Amino acid sequence: MATLLLRNGRVIDPVTATDAILDVVIREGVVVTVGPPPEADAAAAPPDSDVEVVDCSGLLVTPGLIDLHCHVMTGLGDFCVEADQVGVDMGVPVVVDGGTSGVATFDISRRAVIDHPDTRTKVLAFIDPNQLYLATRDFICHKLTIANDLKNLDMASLEASLARNADVVVGLKARACHVGDDQHSPFLEAAQQAGGPLPVMVHLGRFPHTPVITPAALLRSMRGGDIITHAFRGAGGMIGADGKAIPEFRDAVDRGVVLDVGHSGTDFRFKEARRLFEQGYRPDTASTDLNVFNIGGPVYSLAETLTKLLALGLDLHDVVAMGTSNVARVIGRSDELGTIAPGRPAELSVLRLRTDGPFPVSDGVETVQSPAALEPIGCVRAGQWVPSAGVASFAATGRTWTDAAEGEDW
Ligand SMILES: [Zn+2]
Incomplete structure (x- = not known):
């Protein structure tokens, strides 16, 4: 199976208190290494191996x-x-x-x-x-x-x-x-x-x-x-x-x-x-x-x-x-989810932290101007890279509300 490399992202991992520019190398559905570029890539991926690279420069990489x-x-x-x-x-x-x-x-x-x-x-x-x-x-x-x-x-x-x-x-x-x-x-x-x-x-x-x-x-x-x-x-x-x-x-x-x-x-x-x-x-x-x-x-x-x-x-x-x-x-799944570490199942998210706002957000009644916004770029699911596309937001649509009446929730 090909190696997946999330290159040069800002890795934020609350469990390990990590906030640093790191590479994450994934193979066969498992995180292999998390380390500073480029040493981590070289260690994890032999020169002639098949590597899919996702450039995460300027992006957040989270569990x-x-x-x-x-x-x-x-x-x-x-x-x-x-x-x-x-x-x-x-x-x-x-x-x-x-x-x-x-x-x-x-x-x-x-x-x-x-x-x-x-x-x-x-x-x-x-x-x-x-x-x-x-x-x-x-x-x-x-x-x-x-x-x-x-x-x-x-x-x-x-x-x-x-x-x-x-x-x-x-x-x-x-x-x-x-x-x-x-x-x-x-x-x-x-x-x-x-x-x-x-x-x-x-x-x-x-x-x-x-x-x-x-x-x-x-x-x-x-x-x-x-x-x-x-x-x-x-x-x-x-x-x-x-x-x-x-x-x-x-x-x-x-x-x-x-x-x-x-x-x-x-x-x-x-x-x-x-x-x-x-x-x-x-x-x-x-x-x-x-x-x-x-x-x-x-x-x-x-x-x-x-x-x-x-x-x-x-x-x-x-x-x-x-x-x-x-x-x-x-949910009692800390043993497999919620942190990025070698040997763990490769479930990760990649987001853009936008600060070029303000970004309006609505709770359905009130609109607030946020100085920052998180925009989904993609995720790694069971080791496979899945890009996001066209995720709607209030800032993009200006639409606060469907026709739900008060109490229509579960
Ligand atoms: Zn519900």
Whole structure:
């Protein structure tokens, strides 16, 4: 197999605290060397070997971006986008489906998407603990009130599915519906019980047709390592009347509950984010919740979501970590993802840090001028170079919004 050389890029690796001009040499899907040019290339690639060179001069080379929350089980309902469209084609080698599927439809979903030979992106998934669950445009499992029906839970089947799919399922996605007591969600509890040490991602917000437990009860129910997605949404109940984070939120963060962006159309607000950032609460992970409602704006891409965090004044190194190493840690995959090191699977992203702005970015309501922007150039997926092309952004399209109504998110 040919050698791939990412030449002369600015390598930012949060795990090793690297920020330096380096060459990365890849062969047979594995990182061979990371070192200063040109010594690294000569050592790794014999003079007459077949070398594909990607000139990364002036570009960032990071561990492969991981989108912790998007919806890519196309063909299961009508809500998902193609994995490669939001994955490798946007410079993101690894995506995690945010619980589009419940147990009964998971195996066919993995065959159709995750394991399909045409899928180039590495797809991992959160699974909903219900037997029948699918995210659709019309919230069908909520409309039919099966998202809050205890008959939809089967612990033995759920546990068997988790064991069978342990190679791709990184956790569970619970919709914290209740069956009369707004302090307890049997569905969240089932997810935590069946998953054991696996993280449970919880959607902060409501659903039509079925009630969810209160925000305070939700926060009290979460364990260290569990994930609040949409953590920086407006009207999420995280901030009290005094403008401060509510005690349950502070306690949850102190326990190690993970704060995930989960942008979506309605679930990330600059205003709310600023208030939480000012109180010291920043995202651990920066995911998109990309789906049919928001890919055409205001979300666009993971890179655009990272740009929005730069626009709010976060440090570049921290923002890179929110899209790479922090995500790997949260999903328990730090042994293979989230850093660039010899012997590791070659999943990397190449981005241009543009400073020739300002670059307007929109949360769907408010537009902010960012001094810098991250533009996807390509990624290395399982050792293969995949260039990005024509990734849309608000700056390029001026389009803030599709026709999604408030609450159309998962
Ligand atoms: Zn979602």
